[in-house]
Amino acid sequence: MFALLGEIQFKLITHFDGIEINKATKYARHEVLDGKPILQRTGDELDEVTIELAFHEEYCDPAAEMKKLDDARLSGAALPLIWGNGALEGQFVIEKLSIKTQTADRFGTVSALSASVSLTEYVEQQPIVAARSRQKQQAPARKKKGKASAKKATGTKVVKPATGTTTVRNKDGVEFTKITRN
Secondary structure: OOEEEOOEEEOOOOOOOEEEEEOOEEEEEEOOOOOOOEEEEEEEOOOEEEEEEEEEOOOOOHHHHHHHHHHHHHHOOOEEEEEOOOOEEEEEEEEEEEEEEEEEOOOOOEEEEEEEEEEEEOOOOOHHHHHHHHHHHOOHHHHHHHHHOOOOOOOOOOOOOOOEEEEEEOOOOOEEEEEEOO
């Protein structure tokens, strides 16, 4: 494996065609009177990674591998890009997927293809808030509550039937009826 995008492994079985990484910085250009403009650094651009891949039926199912990549693209989820040495490049989304069929048999079954996967860095504005939100959504109690409770119509109230009543006297001597429920 030379890279891992989420749970999709890019394996180096025969070869890959290449990796291109683009990093950039943004600058504002301020025009001045009778002189050259002044540049001011305003921040970094999002990183872009392009990976050129080759798939062949001798070591994988090309159609299945393309389906995994396309499903990840359609989901729009940010996936971690981890290089084979364990270095985390960051969170990326698949922005573009280009597929070129190299060979196919007489029935149209693809036996070899090449693909270009264009990844764009994904940066969360408030990573701590987003992480807490994901944790809340994945909480075990939240999952059980959603499955176990029946869906109620808006404005309806569910009342359990009373199982019995008892007469109770409080410390001031006032008697009242207490309804007990399951």
